[in-house]
Amino acid sequence: MVSFKMKNNMRNRLILVALFFLCGSQQKSFAQEFKDTTGFREAYRKMQIDPNVKPYSYDVTVVGNIGQTPDTMKATISFGPERMKMKMGEMEVILNPQYRIMINNTFQQMIVSRNYERTVLAQMSMPSIEAIIPFIDTWSLAIDKGVKKLTFNCQPGTGFKSFVVTSDIKTGYMLQVFAVGADVIDEGISTPPTATSYFSNYRIIKADFEEFKSETYLVLDGPDLKPAGKYKDYSLTFDKPNQ
Secondary structure, eight states: OOOHHHHHHHHHHHHHHHOOOOOOOOOOOOEEEEEEEHHHHHHHHHOOOOOTTEEEEEEEEEEETTTEEEEEEEEEEEEETEOOOOOOOOOOOEEEEEEEEEEEEETTTTEEEEEEEOOOOSSSSOOOHHHHGGGEEEEEEEEEETTTEEEEETTTSSSHHHEEEEEETTTOBBEEEEEEEEEEEEOOOOOOOEEEEEEEEEEEETOOGGGGGGGGTTTEETTTEEOGGGTSSSEEEEEEETT
């Protein structure tokens, strides 16, 4: 039987990977299987949305099946140039050129770090190609009835079997990501855990979207930062001392 901790770890892993995927852009139509990484790099690059697109938000519903236990999670994600806001349940994550902010509304906690890298996801939330390449065994790309579908099968030992990423050709928006994990044993049955992310309700937002701004969450009090606005009573922790 699969332990509660193992189920949660696998569920979270599948859900987080599925949420990393966002949208794509139009590309040539072909449907055959490849093992070369050069071709995959180009196909993967083209599955990413144009970085010049206007800021936008969308909703995600992730349906996970771990053994005999289905689960559903919902999130709202917003993107702008070098900015991102994700809200999932009582958790919020904000990335901008200044800070990385994580908020737990249940416990009224805020964790902040300075964004020294200044490489906040540029209008995409797909993992870097270098993070994906070690997973790849074979991959294929197909276009049919207005959608494009990128499928890649994973190397043994990676913890995943395959991913299928589907996006709309006309809009370039992601429609669905289907992830299959390595088999787990649940009640004596070997079952591959799965997670399907459904992307919907895309809408354009203002370039100066308030939820991207540091001052929505933080205010200077002398030399120190403190939680601001509706978060003013939250505890604040920097993830590195003396930052």
